[in-house]
Amino acid sequence: MDFDLTPEQQNLKQIAYEFAKREIAPYVNQYDAEERFPMEIVKKAASLGFMGGVIPEKYGGAGLDYLSFTLIIEEIARVCQTMGAILSLPSGLAGSGILTYGTEEQKQKYLVPLARGECFAGTGVTEPHSGTDVAAMETTVVKKGDRYIINGRKAWISMLNEATFFLTFATLDKKLKSKGICAFIVEKHWPGVSVKPEKNKVGFRPLSTGQLILEEVEVPAENLVGKEGEGFKVAMCAVENGRLGVAARAVGLTQACLDESVAYAQQRIVFDQPIGRFQLVQSMITDMVVGVESARYLTYRLAHLKDKGYARVRREASIAKMYATDVAVRAAEYAVQIHGAYGCSSEYNVGRYFRDAKFLQIVEGQNQLHRALIAEYALGYRRD
Ligand SMILES: Cc1cc2nc3c(=O)[nH]c(=O)nc-3n(C[C@H](O)[C@H](O)[C@H](O)COP(=O)(O)OP(=O)(O)OC[C@H]3O[C@@H](n4cnc5c(N)ncnc54)[C@H](O)[C@@H]3O)c2cc1C
Known part of the structure; x- marks a missing residue:
């Protein structure tokens, strides 16, 4: 392993830290106290390509190597954890599942604007009764013709207020455990989708986090990510x-x-x-x-x-x-x-x-x- 940073990586690290000191540090304690998502700062970070991370350029990302991505997140998180979390979502929790398992249409429709910072997304795995034990999830899905009907409730989901869509999960049959789980992209404005934020959190206060409620949500078949049963x-x-x-x-x-x-x-x-x-x-x-x-x-x-x-x-x-x-x-x-x-x-x-x-x-x-x-x-x- 050679951890000597290339001149480009050193430059990126410096740019990220200077951005954090100049654009985030003067405001972070205030927006943390107010539990306010710092949209104006996130937009500036997106304009520098910080949302794009490791997502390839052809999908709207910055096409960075993982070490460069790590350096950016580390430097931003020296000043604000929440901002580090927001900038890592397209390359991590929200985007990487779509990049690896999504269809070309899904990538163009959802991943490209996400990686460009033109929209935000959340990932709904955790439920009120299942966190660590993901396969114990209770959200159900039933196939009806060319649609899937989802019912259930996710808990502690980040980007609840800002997300325009969620990568979320439901089981065809709980008895199948991990093999019954399917992944879907669900848009927030669809009928049956609602959110309930958790207020006055102890940590990560600027990140809107809470319940994603799915009641008889109709999802078109083209929004299944991966195959049926591949959701885990x-x-x-x-x-x-x-x-x-x-x-x-x-x-x-x-x-x-x-x-x-x-x-x-x-x-x-x-x-x-x-x-x-x-x-x-x-x-x-x-x-x-x-x-x-x-x-x-x-x-x-x-x-x-x-x-x-x-x-x-x-x-x-x-x-x-x-x-x-x-x-x-x-x-x-x-x-x-x-x-x-x-x-x-x-x-x-x-x-x-x-x-x-x-x-x-x-x-x-x-x-x-x-x-x-x-x-x-x-x-x-x-x-x-
Ligand atoms: C700020 C914040 C943001 C979050 N954002 C998201 C998000 O965007 N999407 C999402 O899906 N989830 C999110 N989560 C939820 C998070 O992923 C879960 O809280 C986490 O997976 C743990 O699940 P749980 O809280 O249900 O704990 P549980 O599974 O109930 O576990 C409670 C405790 O029991 C013990 N325990 C459980 N299982 C074991 C084991 N196998 N061995 C030993 N000890 C064990 C551990 O001490 C553990 O901490 C977020 C949480 C927070 C706090």
Whole structure:
């Protein structure tokens, strides 16, 4: 593995970070407090091609390699987690399933405007009674002539307000478990589709998240993604690509915790000396330094394997996602500790990092699932 960045990658990283400092940093605490989706900033990011990520140019994307995509998301997430999540959706949770399993017509109609930032999309996997256990979903689908009728309710779906369509999932027969699941593109304005946002969230506040309600929704057959019964594979493809984005965002958050803790520890005077002189504070700084560097290497390795063309890197995705997000939670906790009472103040960013970090461990496969998967590979119980 060669992690020397090319001049183009260094340039992209710099452009992304400067954009984040100039266009996002002055406003992020305000729109986070207001739970407001920063549409004007997302549009500026889209105009720079940041929504396009790894989606090929012929489908409206930026056609980036995975490492370049990772660098952009990491730099943006140093300033705002939610913005990092929004920019990674076309390449991850919302777009990658359509790119891999969609028909040419689906790609032209839905993926192209999504990757160009002309519209937004959500992905509806989680339900009120099934999160980790995707195959236990209760949303049903029945085929009637050339249409599918979907009934059910999805929970915790992101981009609820802004999305014009959702990649979502329903089962033909719950007894078939994962083999009964089908994937569909459902447009939000269709009869029977409604949304119910979750208000006053603890983390990821600017991201509109909540219930996607599907009541007798008629979906034309051409909106089936993949074949009947292939929906589980489509969902796993979406989340696996999403995990690289989550790991990159966790690395960005950890770097931000480290940077702000170092700056604070150098200027806060307690017992007549900067708190950075206390070895117990230094110990927290050391853990952040080692944590961010090791998480970054695992994340870049995952991107590197994807760039080499490995179709399935499930184990490596679990390792990078679990490790980077665990490190982020610890770094956010330490950053608040180092800031003392000021960690509780909205004048500093670390309280927001602390609120957001925890949910990185939950989304796109909660970390205890990844912990189990990694052991199962080691024990030979699971192979790709
Ligand atoms: C801000 C935010 C945005 C989200 N966006 C989306 C989205 O866009 N689309 C979408 O579909 N979902 C989304 N989600 C939902 C998210 O993917 C789920 O919350 C996640 O998959 C976990 O499911 P759950 O919450 O139902 O937890 P559960 O499955 O109920 O698990 C609860 C806990 O039980 C334990 N547990 C469960 N299974 C195991 C196991 N096998 N081994 C060990 N322990 C286990 C773990 O401690 C786990 O955290 C979002 C969530 C949040 C918070």
